Amino acid sequence: MTQAATIAFEDVSKTYDDGRVKALDRLSLAVAEREFLAVVGPSGSGKTTLLQLVNRLAEPTAGAVRVDGEDVRSVPPIALRRRIGYVFQGVGLFPHMSVAENIAITPRLLGWDKDRLAARVDELIDLVRLDKNRHRDRYPHQLSGGERQRVGVARALAAQPRIVLMDEPFGALDPINRDAIGQDYRRLHEDLGLTTVMITHDMLEAVLLADRIGVMQAGRLVAEGTPHELMTGRQDAYVDELIQTPRRHAERLRALIERGASS
Amino acid sequence: MSSTLIADALALLPSYLGSHVLVSVTALVLGLLVSLPLAIVSVRRPVLRGGLLAVTSIVQTIPGLALLALFYPLLLGIAALTDRWLGLKFSALGFLPSVLALALYSMLPVLRNTVTGLIGIDPAVKQAAIGVGMTPRQSLWMVELPLAIPVIMAGIRTSAVWVIGTATLSTPVGQTSLGNYIFTGLQTQNWVFVLFGCVAAAVLALAVDQLLALMEGGVRARKRLRVVLGGLGLAVILAGALVPNLARPKATYLIGAKTFTEQYILAALIEQRLQAAGLSAARREGLGSNVVFDALAAGEIDVYVDYSGTIWANQLHRSDARPRAEVLGAVATWLKDRSGITLLGELGFENAYALAMARRRAEALGVRSIADLAARAPTLTIASDYEFFARPEWAAIRRAYGLSFRTERQMQPEFMYPAASSGEVDVISAYTSDGRIAQHDLVVLGDPRQAIPPYDAILLASPRRAEDAVLRDALEPLIGAIDVALMREANLRATGGENTSPAEVARWLWGEIEKRNKK
Numbered sequence: 001m002t003q004a005a006t007i008a009f010e011d012v013s014k015t016y017d018d019g020r021v022k023a024l025d026r027l028s029l030a031v032a033e034r035e036f037l038a039v040v041g042p043s044g045s046g047k048t049t050l051l052q053l054v055n056r057l058a059e060p061t062a063g064a065v066r067v068d069g070e071d072v073r074s075v076p077p078i079a080l081r082r083r084i085g086y087v088f089q090g091v092g093l094f095p096h097m098s099v100a101e102n103i104a105i106t107p108r109l110l111g112w113d114k115d116r117l118a119a120r121v122d123e124l125i126d127l128v129r130l131d132k133n134r135h136r137d138r139y140p141h142q143l144s145g146g147e148r149q150r151v152g153v154a155r156a157l158a159a160q161p162r163i164v165l166m167d168e169p170f171g172a173l174d175p176i177n178r179d180a181i182g183q184d185y186r187r188l189h190e191d192l193g194l195t196t197v198m199i200t201h202d203m204l205e206a207v208l209l210a211d212r213i214g215v216m217q218a219g220r221l222v223a224e225g226t227p228h229e230l231m232t233g234r235q236d237a238y239v240d241e242l243i244q245t246p247r248r249h250a251e252r253l254r255a256l257i258e259r260g261a262s263s
Numbered sequence: 264m265s266s267t268l269i270a271d272a273l274a275l276l277p278s279y280l281g282s283h284v285l286v287s288v289t290a291l292v293l294g295l296l297v298s299l300p301l302a303i304v305s306v307r308r309p310v311l312r313g314g315l316l317a318v319t320s321i322v323q324t325i326p327g328l329a330l331l332a333l334f335y336p337l338l339l340g341i342a343a344l345t346d347r348w349l350g351l352k353f354s355a356l357g358f359l360p361s362v363l364a365l366a367l368y369s370m371l372p373v374l375r376n377t378v379t380g381l382i383g384i385d386p387a388v389k390q391a392a393i394g395v396g397m398t399p400r401q402s403l404w405m406v407e408l409p410l411a412i413p414v415i416m417a418g419i420r421t422s423a424v425w426v427i428g429t430a431t432l433s434t435p436v437g438q439t440s441l442g443n444y445i446f447t448g449l450q451t452q453n454w455v456f457v458l459f460g461c462v463a464a465a466v467l468a469l470a471v472d473q474l475l476a477l478m479e480g481g482v483r484a485r486k487r488l489r490v491v492l493g494g495l496g497l498a499v500i501l502a503g504a505l506v507p508n509l510a511r512p513k514a515t516y517l518i519g520a521k522t523f524t525e526q527y528i529l530a531a532l533i534e535q536r537l538q539a540a541g542l543s544a545a546r547r548e549g550l551g552s553n554v555v556f557d558a559l560a561a562g563e564i565d566v567y568v569d570y571s572g573t574i575w576a577n578q579l580h581r582s583d584a585r586p587r588a589e590v591l592g593a594v595a596t597w598l599k600d601r602s603g604i605t606l607l608g609e610l611g612f613e614n615a616y617a618l619a620m621a622r623r624r625a626e627a628l629g630v631r632s633i634a635d636l637a638a639r640a641p642t643l644t645i646a647s648d649y650e651f652f653a654r655p656e657w658a659a660i661r662r663a664y665g666l667s668f669r670t671e672r673q674m675q676p677e678f679m680y681p682a683a684s685s686g687e688v689d690v691i692s693a694y695t696s697d698g699r700i701a702q703h704d705l706v707v708l709g710d711p712r713q714a715i716p717p718y719d720a721i722l723l724a725s726p727r728r729a730e731d732a733v734l735r736d737a738l739e740p741l742i743g744a745i746d747v748a749l750m751r752e753a754n755l756r757a758t759g760g761e762n763t764s765p766a767e768v769a770r771w772l773w774g775e776i777e778k779r780n781k782k
Contacts, residue, residue, distance in 0.1 A: 057394060082396035092391030096409045096485070105405075106395045139485070155395065 005030035005066070006163060006195040007054055012063030014049050014219075019061075023049040025219040026063070036189050036196045038206035040242065041216035047199040048089065050216070051165050054197070055084045067163065082106055085156030085164035089199075090172065091148050093140040099125070099151050100136045106159040124154040129184060146177035153185060157192070164189075166198040170205065182209050204246040207231070215239050271764045272444060272459045277507045278545075280463065282439040284504035286358060287430045290365030291423055298370040299415075302377035303403065312378060319371040327429040330368060334360035335436045335554060342561075356554070356563045357547070361433035361440075368429055369422040376418025380411030416479035420472055427468040431460065434549045435522070437558060441467070446549040447527060449675060453764060470500060514545035516734065519555040519567035523648075523676055524757045524765070525614060525696060525750065529568045529720075531769035533738065540737035552577060552650060560602040562725045566734065569723055570614055572716035574598065576655040584659070587613075587717040594721070603726030607735060608742035612696055612750045615718040616656050618645075619693035619705040621684050632709035636690065637664045643689035644670040646679050651692045656715055663714035677758065680705065696720075696747050698755025720745070744776045 007030070014024040023046045031037045039047050052058035053065045056077040065072045072080060093102050100121045107117055125132050128150040140148055149170060156164055169185075170178045186209050189196050200206050206213045207227040215223040215230075223230060223239040230243045298319075305312035322330070338360050384407055392402040408415075431442030444460025447453065474496040481489025516537050520530035530546045537544035547564055552573060558564045574594045575581050578601075585593070591609070598604040618633055630636050636643075645668045651657055652671055660666060672688060679691040684703035693700055693707065695718075700707060722741065728734050745753075749772070757768045 055394065057390070078396055078398055081394060086394045088387065088391050088394060090387050092387045092394070094388060094391065094406055094410075096406075109396050109401065 006033045006035070006068060007031040007197065008066040008069075009050065009053065010064045010066065012050075012053060012060040012065060014046070014053070014058065015061045022219050024053075024060070027216075027219065027221050028063075029214055029221055029224065031195060031197055033195055034193055036186070036194075036198070036209065036211045037214060038198045038200055038210035038212075039214045039216060040200055040203055040206045042201065045216040046219040047216055048167055051167055051197060051199055054163070054165055055081045055086060057081075082110055082159060083161055083163075085159070085161040085194075087149075087152050087156045087164070087166040087169040089167040089169075091140075091152040093148060093151060093155070095140050098137050098139055099130075099143070102140070102151055103154045103158050105155060110159055120158060124158055127157070127188065128154045130154075145173055146181060149173060149177075149181055150184075153181070153188075157188070162193070162195060164194050164196045166196065168199050168201065171200070171202070178205070185209075203242050204249070207246055215242060268453065268455045268764060269459070271766065272456055275443070276463070279439060279441050279443050279460075280467070281504045281507060283427075283430055283441045283464070283467070284501060286361050286365065286433060286438055286440060287423075287427050288501060289358075290362045290430070291369055291419075291426050293362060293366040294369030294422060294426070295373060295419065297366065298373040299377060301370075302374045303381070303408075306378055306381045315374060316371075316378070319367075319374055322367050323371050327364075327368060328432045328435065331361060331364045331432055331436050332551075334364045338363070339557060339561075356558045356561070357433075357437035357439075360436050361430065361438040365426050365430055365433070369426045372418040372421035372425070373415070374418075376421075377411065377415045380414030380418075381407055383414070384410050413479055413483040416475065416482055420475040420479065423471050423475060424468045427471060428464060431464050435551060435554070437547050437550055437554065437563070439547070443548060446522070447765065449677070456764070467500075471497065474500075514543045516542055516544040516566065517564040518544060518546045519550055519558060519564040520546060520548040521552060521555055521567075522549050523694075525694070525754050526568065527765035528753055528757055528768050528772065529610075531766045532741065532772055533566060533568075533722075535766070535769055535773060536737050536741065537734070540733065542733065542737065559604060559723055559725045562727045564725065565728050566607075566722065566724050566738070568610065568720055570718040571609075571721055572615060572656070572718035574721075575716050576659075580655070581716070582655045582659045582662075584713040584716040587719065590717050591719055591721070598723070603729060605724040605726075605729045607722040607724050607738060610720040610722060610741060610745045610750075611743040612720055612745050612747040613718050614694050614696035614720055614747075614750070616651065616654075616715055617693050617695050617710070618660070618690055618708045619683065619700060620690050620708065621686065622704050622706050624686065624689060625706050625708070630708065632711050633660065633664050633666070633714070634709075634711055636708065637666055640666045640668045643668055644672060645690040645692070646672040646674055646682055646688040647692040648676045648679070649673050657692075660710075660714045663712045696750040696754060698751040698753075699758065701751070702755060720750075740776065740780070744779070745772070749775060 009027055009029045012024055012027050013022070015022050027050065039050060041047050049058055053060055054067065054072070056072055059073075067075070067080070067084075094105070097105070103121050103124050104117045107120060112120070121136070122132055125135060130147060130150055135143070135147065140151070143151065152169065156166070170182055173181065182205060188194070198206075198210065210227065212224065212226055213230055214221050217238060222236060225233065230239070231247060234240070301315060305315050335356070388406060388410070389402065392406040397405060430440050431445055433440050434442035434446045441460050441464045444456045444463070448456030448460065474493045477496070478490045478493030481487065481493060518530045518533045518537075520526040527548060530548060534544045534546055547558070550558065555564070555567055556569065556574075556578065559567060571590050571594045574597070575590050579593065579597055595606040598606055618636070620630060625631070628639055630639060652673065668690070674682065679688075680693070680697075680699040680703045682688045683691045683705055693705065695707065722738060724731065724734060753768050753772045756763055756771065757765055
């Protein structure tokens with residue numbers, strides 16, 4: 001890492017129930033500016049907790065989290081959350097608000113005026129490839145899963161954050177939508193110069209979208225590196241298993257296709 | 264006959280409905296103003312929440328009538344204190360106790376539904392609210408409350424129906440409501456009135472319920488039009504009920520009446536006399552003995568008919584029976600000195616408590632007087648109205664004769680007489696001016712030890728009417744004009760099964776009085 005870290009976890013631990021449950025165990029990790037980091041691991045490995053430390057939805061029991069070099073404990077949480085985009089697990093759109101109202105929520109909290117809000121909403125609907133005329137005034141229950149997820153991304157981007165946190169954003173989508181929205185988001189990440197941390201349990205998704213991958217197990221970071229490094233290097237048994245699965249899938253797929261072509 | 268009854272009932276509707284709507288709406292708004300913030304505050308405090316729900320649930324188990332009755336003495340005490348310390352006077356009768364009791368009654372559904380609605384919100388949505396940068400207050404107002412509103416509205420609907428229904432019970436604490444039909448009807452066996460009151464209250468409750476349902480549906484489906492239509496409908500009901508009521512001038516003279524037929528007739532008679540003298544007058548009916556007396560002393564009503572023995576026992580706390588003139592004199596002096604109440608005069612008849620039995624039963628048992636009853640009482644059942652067993656006269660009778668009955672039952676006075684004649688009960692506490700003693704072939708038992716004090720019907724005026732010559736002149740023709748036979752006949756006419764309203768009987772009674780005066 002040559003650039004200064006945008007997000008830095010410094011030796012963070014997080015315990016629940018008076019120390020009986022350890023969600024995070026002395027974890028250190030840095031995310032560079034404009035980097036796309038995917039954090040992969042099984043359920044209960046502490047991924048979501050790690051993400052929540054960044055915008056103070058959770059507080060570490062020990063260690064520190066820095067955003068742009070500043071310890072987040074010294075930043076008022078409300079202000080911090082308004083300048084960091086967050087795509088929630090299961091989307092978490094407000095069911096009583098239209099698409100436009102959902103997207104506009106954080107800028108509205110920041111006190112933007114009406115015209116600026118309306119223009120920003122239209123811009124974002126375009127950006128996430130929805131249709132202004134068709135989707136603007138619909139309610140979440142009138143949208144498909146993929147459309148809802150696009151609104152979730154638009155809402156996270158609305159207040160022009162430099163950092164976006166995503167908690168299993170595409171997990172509930174069908175494969176086609178998932179791939180399309182993933183690619184679309186990666187393009188936004190580039191175009192807008194974002195720093196992104198994405199939680200996923202799907203290694204293939206991580207490999208295809210992220211610049212760098214961290215692997216978590218039982219509250220600890222057990223491996224990290226670029227997709228290439230992880231695919232080729234020797235790690236511990238669990239990481240190898242995790243990392244080799246997409247590779248084996250790809251090889252089997254290629255074999256199937258070649259066999260089909262030769263017959 | 265019943266078509267004039269319905270006309271009588273309809274004539275009263277603007278006043279009764281208006282008062283009913285006013286007291287219900289005020290209570291509901293007050294209840295909402297208290298229970299909504301309480302619910303919101305308690306959502307994040309489980310201990311407070313548990314306590315609040317427990318207390319409001321207990322309130323709900325108190326019968327509505329009892330809750331209303333409790334507020335009257337409570338407010339009377341508070342009013343006395345504020346008058347003494349702050350010089351602040353307010354009326355403890357009618358509107359205030361009704362509103363407070365009904366507001367308390369309305370709280371449970373709103374509290375419970377608001378808490379349920381807020382707790383039931385998807386945690387993912389609540390986390391998203393915090394995550395996008397809302398403060399807890401913003402999350403509450405922008406996300407949690409809007410999402411809980413359909414459930415809260417359902418609670419408000421339940422409250423509204425409860426309050427409108429229960430408001431009929433505010434009549435006995437002096438608040439005019441649709442319950443006036445029911446209580447008057449019950450006292451005078453006027454079932455058209457009872458039915459009319461029930462139907463009117465039910466129609467009002469249903470209409471409000473349906474309009475709130477329309478609004479609730481509109482909120483749920485995010486259809487603003489439905490919410491607006493529902494709100495407009497409620498506004499129309501409110502305006503329709505209140506405007507005619509407010510537009511009417513307030514009556515200058517309020518006439519009190521206790522809870523039995525004779526009182527309804529006499530109150531109507533007084534009202535007619537005052538109106539004939541060009542005064543504006545209205546009745547406050549169905550008040551308890553102590554409520555009506557306190558109301559007169561406080562000037563909340565202006566005039567009513569009481570009985571010398573009642574004041575003797577309840578206010579002077581005398582349990583000895585003295586000769587008629589002595590009781591009357593002592594009562595008049597005491598009233599003037601203690602409360603500033605003026606005794607305008609006696610009507611001319613006595614309505615004493617008496618013990619009565621079916622003639623056949625009395626003869627079979629060989630009972631002629633209360634003294635004969637003493638040996639038989641442990642095998643007999645006595646029935647009485649709601650007051651008698653708690654009154655000093657009953658204590659005095661029991662003491663004087665050593666009475667102890669097998670069972671003591673309480674019932675509506677209308678049902679006592681048939682119960683005695685059918686043998687369902689053996690002895691009843693009758694009123695001597697009651698026409699039904701003869702009608703049901705009962706005998707009044709003698710009182711050889713004079714345990715029961717005399718009960719001359721007396722016309723009382725509130726302290727502020729002490730020097731009111733117009734009032735005195737208007738009521739002068741009634742003094743000494745009604746003997747017990749005439750009153751019995753009037754009472755019988757009002758309850759004799761021909762559906763006759765107290766006002767009609769009062770007109771008849773005045774006709775009789777005039778006839779006699781001419782002779």
